[in-house]
Amino acid sequence: MSLPALFDVPASSPAVPVASGPSGVTVLSYGLGADSTAILLRFLAHPERYGLRPDLSDLVVVHAVTGDEWPDSLDYVERLVLPRLRAARVRLVQIARGGQEDADGVVILDDSRAPRRVFAHGPWRLSDELRSAGTVPQMANGNRTCSIRAKGFCLDAWAAAEFGTAWFRRTIGYHAGEIGRAEKDSRIQDGLNAAAGRTLCEPYYPLIHEGMDRAAVEAYVLEELGEPIRKSYCAMCCFSGVCASRDAHEDRLRRHPRIAADVLRLEYVSQALNEKVALYGTTSLRSRLTEDGRNAAVVEEFARSLARAPHAVYEVRRIYFAARTADCRTWHGQDCRAPRWWCRQPRTEHCARAHPVAELGPWCAGAEACRGEARKGQAWRSVRTVHEGDRAGTEAYVWAMAAEHGMRFEAGEHSGIERAHYLTEGDGYPTASAYLVAAPAGVHDKQRPRFEERFTALTGRDGTVGMPVRELPEPRPRRATAGRPLVRPAESLIPPR
Ligand code: SF4
Ligand SMILES: [Zn+2]
Ligand SMILES: [Zn+2]
Known part of the structure; x- marks a missing residue:
């Protein structure tokens, strides 16, 4: 996949430093939200209290850019947080996926001790991927796959390229109300360390150590920065009812009607292709918004954008x-390649007489008793x-x-x-x-x-009823990453916002 010209990248990755033992570096994964902002402000105020050098030269703040952050979150951090980072000469690294495939690697958009801006997007945006797939963010097996692709992948790849085999302290903004999440995170990290046969990183949860819950975090940030911080998440996040209260989320949509219309269009296409996949399961953002007359302007903006859209x-x-069932396993062993609803052999005498195999259509039309469990x-x-x-x-x-x-x-x-x-x-x-x-x-x-x-x-049907406008793209073999995604600095760093 070719990258837009703005993100010209050199052909190869920088050499991975090889080292063992501690790097001595603390990495703060900065999501732009209240929790990580509070940690950052505390690090800036009292480095030694958190095991950092007084000049903070051993702190790296890393921000993974999804491409769909709210503009007011970017604005808040640019106005109120970046000046403090510049004053303290703290290193801020901004990274993004290089493209749809892991082989497109990770692009470093900025790596600076004097950052002037927070990047709105890199060469790849989560919403572009969702739009071309005709879907919205979803959970898969309890995981936020979007977050793993847009953030986790970039952070892991960047850390591997930055630290090689040395380990670092990974600071995460779980607050005192999220001890369960921190415990799960620690267990996962222990598993990863064990699988790698060495320490990759050591998780660190300063807000939990200090007993700061969400309210305390928000109050602290307000006191320090003088303006309430807005929650940070992608505009089309399916956790928007959780990430922010529904009221706050809808208020934000009302302030950004164009973004709201884009999100509603994304959801509309997703539902057109799959009735059950709206933003909140079967409940749609559109139905929520229409319940409240205050959202009329947003709903109208969406209607206009839908009417204009190609x-x-x-x-x-x-x-x-059909999924394999206990019946299917009992009678057909390990090897039933075509489980069916009636995958229950031997069938009853009545079934064999009344519904001979040759006459069975895709499913047995016989009595309920003829059929196994349908899964x-x-x-x-x-x-x-x-x-x-x-x-x-x-x-x-x-x-x-x-x-x-x-x-x-x-x-x-x-x-x-x-x-x-x-x-x-x-x-x-x-x-x-x-x-x-x-x-x-x-x-x-x-x-x-x-x-x-x-x-x-x-x-028994042959192809589509309509005539496809274009051929299906040729299936492409997955490109190899040689076991490690490329991490490459962008040469041109100023995408329009
Ligand atoms: S904010 Fe929501 S949509 Fe964006 S990456 Fe995280 S979970 Fe996915
Ligand atoms: Zn079977
Ligand atoms: Zn039958």
Whole structure:
């Protein structure tokens, strides 16, 4: 993936310093929020109390740029925090992902003891990735994958390049109300240290040691900086009801109606492609905002931006495979490659008589007793763009296709978004669904290499109903990182904000 010209990078990584034992450096992961700002101010005020040198030459403040931070958070830190860092000559390193793939590495946007600005974005933004995937930030297996990709990956790669095999003290802003999170973090770090066979870093939680809870942290920052600090998070964060109270979040959306409209559009596309994936599960930000008349201007801005946005018609097909069940394991051992709803052999005598295998469609139409437990397995999604135009034109296309192919029109249960369905999932697994929907353009066509084959085997259908506007991108082999992502300084450091 080529990087924008603003981020010209040299061809190779700087050499990784090799050392062992302690580096003697304390790293503060600076998220721009109240907790890490409080720690930073305390470090500046009393370095020795926190085991730092009086001149703070052994402190590195690292900020991972997601590209979607609120402008008022950037402004706050630039006005009130950076002057203090400059005065104390504290080193601030700003880093961002180099691109979508890990092989694109990490770009150092700035590394300075006299920082003048906080970068709004690097060559990659979390929201761009979400927009092209047609989704919103989500949890996966209890993890915030967005945060791992946008922040954790950059911080780990930068630290590995900076310290080599030397270990450092990693300062994290958990406050006294977050002891459970700190304990979990310590356990994870212990596991990582054990797996590496050495100490990678030593976690340090100064706010917990000092018994400062969230209220104490906010009061301290207010006292020091004279203005209440605003919470720091990506504008489209699915934890925005947690990161900030709902009221504070909605107030911020009202102050930034354009950003609000962008977030609402991102959510709209996500729901168009998957009814169940709004910003807060099935509950959408849009439905929350419409509950309160104070948000009318934001909702209108969104309506205008939706009307103006270039649109596409997406043909969305899904295969829901069956998961293996206890029955399936009992009768088909380790090796059942095609678990089915009735994956229960030997079948009952009645089933064998009444529903001979040759007559079974995708699922046994027989009595309940014939079937084993139905459990949903993996779901595969294919998104193909079959038409492009303005909003009215793409909606007209969907209506015309629905009339021509006898599709069923239905508004989404949560979103109200209208879709033309030509295949609806059945009760058992495997099963499939398919529909056409008009929504803002920008989602990249995507499906697994064997999707068509499996879709045809399951449904008897051949390809899409609409004519895809473009070919699927060729699957590219994953690029190697030689075990370690590149960490590269940007040569041009001034992206427009
Ligand atoms: S602030 Fe929210 S959206 Fe942004 S990286 Fe963190 S969890 Fe993800
Ligand atoms: Zn089976
Ligand atoms: Zn049967």
